[in-house]
Amino acid sequence: AEKMLGKVVEFSRKLKKLGQDDPRRIIHSLKVGLAITLVSLFYYFKPLYDGFGVNAIWAVLTVVVVFEFSVGATLGRGLNRMLATLLAGGLGLGTHRLATLSGETGEPILIAVFVFVIAAIVTFLRFLPQMKVRYDYGLMMFILTFCLVSVSGYRDDEVIKTAFRRLTTITTGSITTVIVCTFICPVWIGVELHKVVAGNLEKLGNFLEGFAGEYFQLSEAEDSRDKSFLEGYKSVLTSKGNEENMANLARWEPRHGQFRFNHPWKQYLKVSNLARQCAYKIEALHGYLQPETQTPQEDRSKIQEPCKIISSECGKALKELASTMKKMRRSSALAEPHIAKSKVAIENLKTMLKSGQIWKDSDILEITPAAAVASLLMEVVSCTENIAEA
Amino acid sequence: AEKMLGKVVEFSRKLKKLGQDDPRRIIHSLKVGLAITLVSLFYYFKPLYDGFGVNAIWAVLTVVVVFEFSVGATLGRGLNRMLATLLAGGLGLGTHRLATLSGETGEPILIAVFVFVIAAIVTFLRFLPQMKVRYDYGLMMFILTFCLVSVSGYRDDEVIKTAFRRLTTITTGSITTVIVCTFICPVWIGVELHKVVAGNLEKLGNFLEGFAGEYFQLSEAEDSRDKSFLEGYKSVLTSKGNEENMANLARWEPRHGQFRFNHPWKQYLKVSNLARQCAYKIEALHGYLQPETQTPQEDRSKIQEPCKIISSECGKALKELASTMKKMRRSSALAEPHIAKSKVAIENLKTMLKSGQIWKDSDILEITPAAAVASLLMEVVSCTENIAEA
Numbered sequence: 001a002e003k004m005l006g007k008v009v010e011f012s013r014k015l016k017k018l019g020q021d022d023p024r025r026i027i028h029s030l031k032v033g034l035a036i037t038l039v040s041l042f043y044y045f046k047p048l049y050d051g052f053g054v055n056a057i058w059a060v061l062t063v064v065v066v067f068e069f070s071v072g073a074t075l076g077r078g079l080n081r082m083l084a085t086l087l088a089g090g091l092g093l094g095t096h097r098l099a100t101l102s103g104e105t106g107e108p109i110l111i112a113v114f115v116f117v118i119a120a121i122v123t124f125l126r127f128l129p130q131m132k133v134r135y136d137y138g139l140m141m142f143i144l145t146f147c148l149v150s151v152s153g154y155r156d157d158e159v160i161k162t163a164f165r166r167l168t169t170i171t172t173g174s175i176t177t178v179i180v181c182t183f184i185c186p187v188w189i190g191v192e193l194h195k196v197v198a199g200n201l202e203k204l205g206n207f208l209e210g211f212a213g214e215y216f217q218l219s220e221a222e223d224s225r226d227k228s229f230l231e232g233y234k235s236v237l238t239s240k241g242n243e244e245n246m247a248n249l250a251r252w253e254p255r256h257g258q259f260r261f262n263h264p265w266k267q268y269l270k271v272s273n274l275a276r277q278c279a280y281k282i283e284a285l286h287g288y289l290q291p292e293t294q295t296p297q298e299d300r301s302k303i304q305e306p307c308k309i310i311s312s313e314c315g316k317a318l319k320e321l322a323s324t325m326k327k328m329r330r331s332s333a334l335a336e337p338h339i340a341k342s343k344v345a346i347e348n349l350k351t352m353l354k355s356g357q358i359w360k361d362s363d364i365l366e367i368t369p370a371a372a373v374a375s376l377l378m379e380v381v382s383c384t385e386n387i388a389e390a
Numbered sequence: 391a392e393k394m395l396g397k398v399v400e401f402s403r404k405l406k407k408l409g410q411d412d413p414r415r416i417i418h419s420l421k422v423g424l425a426i427t428l429v430s431l432f433y434y435f436k437p438l439y440d441g442f443g444v445n446a447i448w449a450v451l452t453v454v455v456v457f458e459f460s461v462g463a464t465l466g467r468g469l470n471r472m473l474a475t476l477l478a479g480g481l482g483l484g485t486h487r488l489a490t491l492s493g494e495t496g497e498p499i500l501i502a503v504f505v506f507v508i509a510a511i512v513t514f515l516r517f518l519p520q521m522k523v524r525y526d527y528g529l530m531m532f533i534l535t536f537c538l539v540s541v542s543g544y545r546d547d548e549v550i551k552t553a554f555r556r557l558t559t560i561t562t563g564s565i566t567t568v569i570v571c572t573f574i575c576p577v578w579i580g581v582e583l584h585k586v587v588a589g590n591l592e593k594l595g596n597f598l599e600g601f602a603g604e605y606f607q608l609s610e611a612e613d614s615r616d617k618s619f620l621e622g623y624k625s626v627l628t629s630k631g632n633e634e635n636m637a638n639l640a641r642w643e644p645r646h647g648q649f650r651f652n653h654p655w656k657q658y659l660k661v662s663n664l665a666r667q668c669a670y671k672i673e674a675l676h677g678y679l680q681p682e683t684q685t686p687q688e689d690r691s692k693i694q695e696p697c698k699i700i701s702s703e704c705g706k707a708l709k710e711l712a713s714t715m716k717k718m719r720r721s722s723a724l725a726e727p728h729i730a731k732s733k734v735a736i737e738n739l740k741t742m743l744k745s746g747q748i749w750k751d752s753d754i755l756e757i758t759p760a761a762a763v764a765s766l767l768m769e770v771v772s773c774t775e776n777i778a779e780a
Contacts, residue, residue: 018517025517033510036533037502040541044498057542064509064534108434112427119454120423127408127415143426144454151430152447237670241631280627283670 027185028069035063035180039173055165062173067181070189072249074181078174079252080138085170088142089163091118092149096159099150111150119143133248190250196243197268200236200275201322207282208315236279243272278318417575418459425453425570429563445555452563457571460579462639464571468564469642470528475560478532479553481508482539486549489540501540509533523638580640586633587658590626590665591712597623597672598705626669633662668708 019026042056066077099110125131126139145166153159247269409416432446456467489500515521516529535556543549637659 014518015514018514025514029510029514032513032533033506036509036537037506040502040505040537043541044502057538060537060541061534064530064537067513112430112434115430116423116427119426120419123422124405124408124415124419128404140454143422144451147426147430147450147454148447151433151450238628238630240628280670280673 024185024187025069028187031180031184032063032067034184035067035177036060038180039063039176042172055162055169058166058169059173059176062170063177066174066177070187070192070249071182072189072251072253075178076134076249076252077137078178080135081141082167082171082174084138084141085145085167088145089149089167092146092153093160093163095146095150096153099153111153115147115150118146122146134251188250188253189246190253193243193246193250193268196239196246197272197275198322200239200272200279201318203236204275204278204282205315205318205322208318209312210315234283236275237283239272240276243269414575414577415459418577421570421574422453422457424574425457425567426450428570429453429566432562445552445559448556448559449563449566452560453567456564456567460577460582460639461572462579462641462643465568466524466639466642467527468568470525471531472557472561472564474528474531475535475557478535479539479557482536482543483550483553485536485540486543489543501543505537505540508536512536524641578640578643579636580643583633583636583640583658586629586636587662587665588712590629590662590669591708593623593626594665594668594672595705595708595712598708599702600705623669623672626665627673629662630666633659 039059039062042059062081066074066081068074068077095111095114099107099114102110122139122143126136131139148166149159149163152162247266429449429452432449452471456464456471458464458467485501485504489497489504492500512529512533516526521529538556539549539553542552637656
């Protein structure tokens with residue numbers, strides 16, 4: 001019994017943490033509850049119920065299925081659902097009419113054939129990449145409604161009424177959902193994407209700022225210090241799928257807040273791809289922090305000065321870019337002095353290395369990579385800089 | 391009109407390609423059509439129809455919603471749907487009974503409160519990561535069925551019958567779907583995962599085999615040659631989300647083919663994570679192929695021999711690992727000689743570099759990284775080797 005209790009406590013602690021991490025989750029849950037309760041009023045009030053009949057339940061189901069965390073996702077699903085229902089309902093009615101013409105025995109056979117063919121074709125269409133990205137749910141709804149109307153038409157004489165009621169209930173449900181989702185504490189996926197991309201640049205910046213200190217062991221004593229900044233960049237490495245998904249959903253959103261029409265979603269993906277390139281370089285740099293692959297301290301310290309400047313200035317530049325991005329400015333003025341400084345440092349480092357004197361007698365195994373990667377990083381930073389964004 | 395025609399032609403060409411790339415897609419589409427037609431027979435045959443009534447349409451809808459490309463995904467959805475319907479149906483009946491006790495005016499209010507609370511709680515639970523991964527669909531179905539039973543119970547006097555029919559129709563639909571999906575040309579997601587992971591190792595191997603030739607420009611003349619092997623590894627970099635998703639779905643599958651119980655899905659993820667680490671190193675190597683960051687040819691050629699051996703032997707080792715993996719063997723015997731050879735080459739390279747004579751007067755900017763990365767690669771390969779898998 002005590003074990004059970006422990007589990008329950010642990011579970012509730014998890015739930016609490018979930019809510020604290022992002023209070024919008026709690027709000028979202030309440031919004032879903034609200035929307036469902038609103039729609040189910042159709043059932044409770046006699047005048048409303050008489051309009052829809054038993055089919056009113058479809059409105060409730062629509063809310064459950066369509067309501068997503070972000071406005072973009074909800075709108076996408078709602079539009080998909082309404083459009084698919086409309087088209088498939090029409091097609092289903094047509095099929096039903098056609099099948100009825102063919103007499104009593106022919107009818108079920110013809111309907112079965114139609115259902116088979118349409119279901120197979122639409123399922124195949126769902127594999128098309130451009131369909132999958134935006135209309136996958138709509139295509140599924142299409143099959144669903146088509147089957148519903150054409151198959152149930154065989155037993156139900158009021159097939160037109162059924163189709164029409166399904167359309168109205170689903171529209172009611174979708175519109176209620178979209179309204180609740182958009183007007184009560186909305187979560188814009190576009191804003192989320194914006195934050196994620198800016199956050200990624202910031203993580204990279206954090207790593208670079210801290211890297212030199214770590215590499216040259218400038219602060220040996222405080223090993224207990226927080227090193228999370230060294231790991232932050234890892235999430236950037238694998239963020240691709242997530243960001244693409246967000247950009248797809250963001251396309252459904254109307255303009256809002258500080259965003260104009262023509263949202264620069266593609267720009268975001270571009271920036272985030274460049275950030276990922278940069279993160280790969282950083283992953284390589286991170287590898288050189290392992291103690292077993294390190295150059296002796298004395299050799300390392302010889303290139304310490306320029307490397308320190310490069311890495312910290314690069315880091316600052318990225319962080320400036322991230323913060324201008326957060327402020328929705330289209331400028332890289334704040335980042336430029338940092339970039340210029342790190343370029344100077346790179347030149348210094350190059351001449352130092354070219355003179356060929358500093359490591360004359362040492363093992364050529366470690367330092368150069370750091371410098372080389374830093375210079376590659378420079379390219380990435382200037383690339384990022386070029387893509388100005390709103 | 392001609393423009394339209396051109397679009398249609400292009401579209402149909404796309405569809406054709408889609409089918410040719412993976413003929414299982416066509417089979418899948420036909421399977422979906424078949425399952426839907428089978429289930430809709432309930433509607434056409436009077437004796438079957440009498441058993442289910444109008445609710446038979448739920449069985450059809452279940453097929454549309456549950457049928458997925460792979461067995462794992464279908465089973466997961468089917469089980470989720472059945473279990474959620476069962477639990478939520480029970481809870482909905484309980485709510486209905488409780489609400490009825492409270493009299494005419496209290497009933498709708500009580501139901502509305504219950505629906506609001508349950509919907510909000512379950513929606514919140516969907517955010518729990520461990521729930522999201524495996525039971526997301528089930529939780530949604532839970533809200534759906536609960537609303538259906540408790541809300542519609544207010545107007546429908548045969549609420550127990552409704553709940554029971556919904557359960558039986560959904561079970562029928564799910565079972566039909568699973569049977570069609572599993573027994574007609576099944577697509578096992580576990581097998582897919584297996585192929586993807588082995589394919590990733592192979593891509594890395596291909597790159598490494600070709601890398602030395604490219605880097606030292608051993609075959610300058612044939613620049614028109616196919617260089618796709620140099621790009622293949624890129625997909626490994628971002629494969630993480632996809633693979634995790636597959637492993638989650640694969641857990642639903644029963645044992646089949648050459649797989650035993652206790653499927654080593656976690657092992658796959660481990661291997662594929664290591665492969666990704668390796669791919670990051672390779673990304674760094676790839677950067678050194680850019681002409682603008684290259685060492686003069688003469689300096690490069692000095693370390694040509696050992697580097698060539700390291701990279702091609704590493705590549706062979708990875709490819710051997712991939713092929714033993716494909717054959718479902720748990721051994722790395724075929725890869726070991728290659729690994730040993732490349733280890734010898736690494737030692738040679740190290741002594742060459744330690745002697746400090748070869749590049750005495752050259753610019754220390756390019757060669758070392760390649761060697762350093764190759765030695766890091768070695769670690770990764772031996773890591774991969776250690777994780778023996780079925």
